[in-house]
Amino acid sequence: MTPLTEFIFLSVLGSIFTILFSSPWRPWLTKRLSQHTVPFFSLFKGFTLSGPVLAGSTGNHHTTEALNRHKLDTIHDLSDCHEVASSFSALVKQDGAGSWPPKSNHNERTWPAILQAYKEIYHEMAPLLPAENVSLDDTVNEQRIVEFRSRFAQLLTQKVDLAGVEKLLRAADSGRWDIFPKDVYNGFYCCLAWCRHAYRWASIPVVRLAQLEKSIALPEELVVPWNSMQSHFGLDSESGNNMSNLVLNFNTAGDYALKINTGLSSLVQSSEEEFARIFHEVEVLGVPIYSSIIEGIVAHARGDKESCLEHVRDIRDQLRPLLSSYYDRVHDARIARSVWLSRVQGFYAWGVGHQNSTNGEWEKFDGLSGNQVLLFQALDAFLGLEAYLPKVIQERNVPVLQRRFCEVVKRHGFRSELGNEGIDGKIKREFEDIVKRLRVFRSAHRTRAKVYLTQPAPERLPMTAGKSLLKEDMEQSLVFLDQFMVGRLLQTV
Numbered sequence: 001m002t003p004l005t006e007f008i009f010l011s012v013l014g015s016i017f018t019i020l021f022s023s024p025w026r027p028w029l030t031k032r033l034s035q036h037t038v039p040f041f042s043l044f045k046g047f048t049l050s051g052p053v054l055a056g057s058t059g060n061h062h063t064t065e066a067l068n069r070h071k072l073d074t075i076h077d078l079s080d081c082h083e084v085a086s087s088f089s090a091l092v093k094q095d096g097a098g099s100w101p102p103k104s105n106h107n108e109r110t111w112p113a114i115l116q117a118y119k120e121i122y123h124e125m126a127p128l129l130p131a132e133n134v135s136l137d138d139t140v141n142e143q144r145i146v147e148f149r150s151r152f153a154q155l156l157t158q159k160v161d162l163a164g165v166e167k168l169l170r171a172a173d174s175g176r177w178d179i180f181p182k183d184v185y186n187g188f189y190c191c192l193a194w195c196r197h198a199y200r201w202a203s204i205p206v207v208r209l210a211q212l213e214k215s216i217a218l219p220e221e222l223v224v225p226w227n228s229m230q231s232h233f234g235l236d237s238e239s240g241n242n243m244s245n246l247v248l249n250f251n252t253a254g255d256y257a258l259k260i261n262t263g264l265s266s267l268v269q270s271s272e273e274e275f276a277r278i279f280h281e282v283e284v285l286g287v288p289i290y291s292s293i294i295e296g297i298v299a300h301a302r303g304d305k306e307s308c309l310e311h312v313r314d315i316r317d318q319l320r321p322l323l324s325s326y327y328d329r330v331h332d333a334r335i336a337r338s339v340w341l342s343r344v345q346g347f348y349a350w351g352v353g354h355q356n357s358t359n360g361e362w363e364k365f366d367g368l369s370g371n372q373v374l375l376f377q378a379l380d381a382f383l384g385l386e387a388y389l390p391k392v393i394q395e396r397n398v399p400v401l402q403r404r405f406c407e408v409v410k411r412h413g414f415r416s417e418l419g420n421e422g423i424d425g426k427i428k429r430e431f432e433d434i435v436k437r438l439r440v441f442r443s444a445h446r447t448r449a450k451v452y453l454t455q456p457a458p459e460r461l462p463m464t465a466g467k468s469l470l471k472e473d474m475e476q477s478l479v480f481l482d483q484f485m486v487g488r489l490l491q492t493v
């Protein structure tokens with residue numbers, strides 16, 4: 001097949017797959033795919049109705065946890081031998097509070113007393129954030145935004161001891177994790193990110209008036225600790241990111257913590273949670289993949305090609321349950337199309353900035369996007385693909401230890417060195433299978449993203465969380481967004 005015919009084929013396939021999975025044919029399709037008798041459809045083995053099949057386990061939380069713990073120990077044991085293992089180990093130790101996905105403590109009763117004020121403010125402000133009936137009137141919206149922000153600012157002034165918070169952050173920076181444990185640091189980072197995004201939008205659904213703001217003066221209680229924590233994670237955005245707002249918004253038991261749509265219907269609340277859960281689950285199911293990437297690289301460096309083949313094959317197999325976390329959720333029955341754009345997506349956007357004091361240029365920060373997910377960046381690096389995100393965007397949104405891990409994976413990637421014959425050829429074909437699965441994902445993602453982005457939202461201008469305000473209408477905006485998605489699909493070879 002020529003690249004063009006293959007591209008058209010994948011696009012059509014992605015659309016058919018999406019339509020079938022959103023239709024009453026879903027149970028039939030799932031059953032057929034799980035039997036994987038048709039070679040091409042073995043790509044989909046592992047998809048289930050209720051969520052991913054966790055390889056080698058009964059699918060329960062504890063088994064996955066035990067499996068992941070074992071994988072993380074293996075990586076740790078290799079960390080004296082190879083920098084690819086030591087860079088992931090450093091990520092787990094420093095940002096992950098000893099685990100992956102990172103441990104995030106949302107039980108404020110265990111937090112240092114001085115930080116509890118932020119959680120109290122969350123509890124008070126969260127019910128005021130969603131508007132059950134959104135207004136199209138700028139005057140009404142302006143009043144709502146002003147009231148929300150002034151109540152927020154008032155509570156921050158009354159309750160937060162900023163000097164005390166700064167002292168605690170300085171203690172963390174000097175390694176005093178005994179008084180500010182890392183899992184609490186992560187939970188607080190998430191809470192702060194929630195507060196900033198809530199203050200930024202002041203009303204969900206996001207409205208046109210707030211979208212047109214160019215900059216925002218956030219209260220210092222939300223600025224000072226944020227700057228300190230961003231510098232800790234090696235980031236320089238005003239906006240939250242995939243880690244701060246999504247991955248860290250789940251505790252170790254997998255409970256969803258800080259909410260956008262408190263008090264709204266169960267359809268809205270479950271759509272919000274299901275969407276957020278994908279980003280956490282991808283990192284849970286990603287652990288065996290990170291481990292196989294690392295073990296594959298180490299085995300290759302040692303010239304142990306049989307073992308290298310096994311590890312690359314494992315990545316291919318683990319990708320099925322991992323991608324099903326996305327396929328099984330991103331459809332109308334789990335994430336309602338009628339609510340996602342207005343009531344979920346907007347909160348994760350940012351779209352304001354400031355004048356850069358060094359070069360005088362206006363710097364605008366975008367919000368969150370799936371393009372910040374570590375798993376896809378690490379896989380791309382292992383396949384030898386160029387990074388999807390430009391360096392400056394990575395430095396804003398992808399924590400430095402994650403960036404380093406991907407750089408090391410890319411540097412030690414060996415795909416381009418493989419020959420066509422013998423064991424090399426076998427490893428090469430496993431790589432090709434991984435590429436095929438990623439292409440099917442990218443193609444299906446293109447179709448599904450379009451469906452969600454084209455839902456009516458008369459209160460706002462076309463916008464994605466990851467690219468901020470778009471073109472004047474959604475049709476032109478989709479053309480713009482499609483360039484990224486098609487471009488990446490074509491690069492995935």
Ligand code: HEM
Nearest residue numbers: 278282369370371373376442449452453466481484485488
């Ligand atoms: C309905 C929800 C979603 C919509 C509408 C959507 C939309 C988009 C759009 C328009 C892009 C291209 C522009 C950009 O880079 O920001 C993109 C990129 C991307 N998205 Fe999503 N997204 C959604 C959910 C997700 C989820 C749940 C994941 C995975 C956990 C994900 C993973 C990615 C990745 C990895 C990219 C980078 C391009 C690539 O690797 O193909 N997205 N998304």
